[in-house]
Amino acid sequence: MKIGKYDCSSIEMGKFVLDGGAMFGVVPKVLWEREIPADYKNRIPMSARCLLIQGDNKKILVDTGMGNKFSDKEKKIYGLKEVFDIESKLSELNLSCKDITDVILTHLHFDHAGGATKIENGKIIPTFQNAQYHVQKEHFHSALNPTKRDKASFIKDNFEPLMNHGVLKTLDGFCELFEDIEFIITKGHTNFQQHPLIKGENNSLFFCGDIFPTASHLPVSWHMGYDNNPLTILDEKENLLKRALNEKWIMFFEHDPKIPAVTLKEGKKGIEIDQVIEI
Ligand SMILES: [Zn+2]
Structure with missing residues (x-):
């Protein structure tokens, strides 16, 4: 899909499962299971969907999925169903x-x-x-000194080697790293998550990451039990949805098992899905 000067492609890096209750926080199961049905262990299917942005002499990958460093035992613990080889996906x-x-x-x-x-x-x-890796400086500090809440989600082998090889660039909030790509910072899910917004004249694409992990998380109060700051995420979601509607964003979902992206419209009950978009 063409967005401004960039070609954007979705890359499926893996499939996994997570506890449905944890994924929907305070939302009752009778409501969320209509959206994404759970298995006999109450787990719901998830994707690890990354985005490749090509243009302006750059080939930029947004997020990298689970990777291949897990042992068989860990794969079971983390509910990894399938992990795709990144080299063959790129080929x-x-x-x-x-x-x-x-x-x-x-x-x-x-x-x-x-x-x-x-x-x-x-x-x-x-x-x-040959790549330079980019993460927010404040987030990197949080990863090295995690809260008790998201300690289990940070595995140092995923990021310390980047620092040791001198390929990790830490960013200080908003920055113009690439032309027509804005970095939006949120703090509700984890400290200083960064979301690229790829901007074109007619449409823009917002990488939702873990603020709207699936299309079912579009309603403001439908957020994950994993989120560090629930009240912050409510405000952030509300503001992002308003801007998304005004600026006609395409919302790209990293974890939705079926829906890669959507456009939005004002519905009877608030902002809702207009069209599903394949990328
Ligand atoms: Zn997360």
Whole structure:
């Protein structure tokens, strides 16, 4: 899909399952299971969907999925159903890991940053050897000193090797790293999550990350039990939805099991899905 000067492609990096109750926080199960039905262990299917942005002599990957460093036991614990090989996924687009110039990490939870590093000859090294990785400075500090709430989501092997190899660039809030790509910062899910907004004349694409993990999380109060600051996320979602509607954003979902992206409209009960978009 063309957005302004960039070509955007969705890349499915894996499938996993998470507890449905944890994914919908205070929303009763009778309501959320109409949206995404749970299995016999109350788990719901999730995708790890990344975005490749090509243009302006850049090949930018947004988030990296779970990666391939998990043992079989860990795969069971984290509910990993399928993890796709990133090299073969890129080869479908006639690219290889070497071609990636930049990796934007929304945040460093393992289902977003797991693919940032890989094991080669017993050592953990950056997966994209020619890429500069970008994360918010404040978020990086939080990952090194996590809250008790999201401690289990940070695995140092996913990001410390990036620092040691000198390929991790830490950003200070809003910045114009790439032309026509705005970085929007949120703090409700985790401290200083960054969401790229790719801007075109007729449409823009917003990378929702973990603020709207699936299309079912569009209603403001439907947010995850995992979120660090529930009241903050309510305000952030409300403001983002208003802006999304005004500026006709396409909302790109990293974790929705079926719906990659949508446009929005004002409905009877508030802002709702207008059209499903394939990317
Ligand atoms: Zn997260």
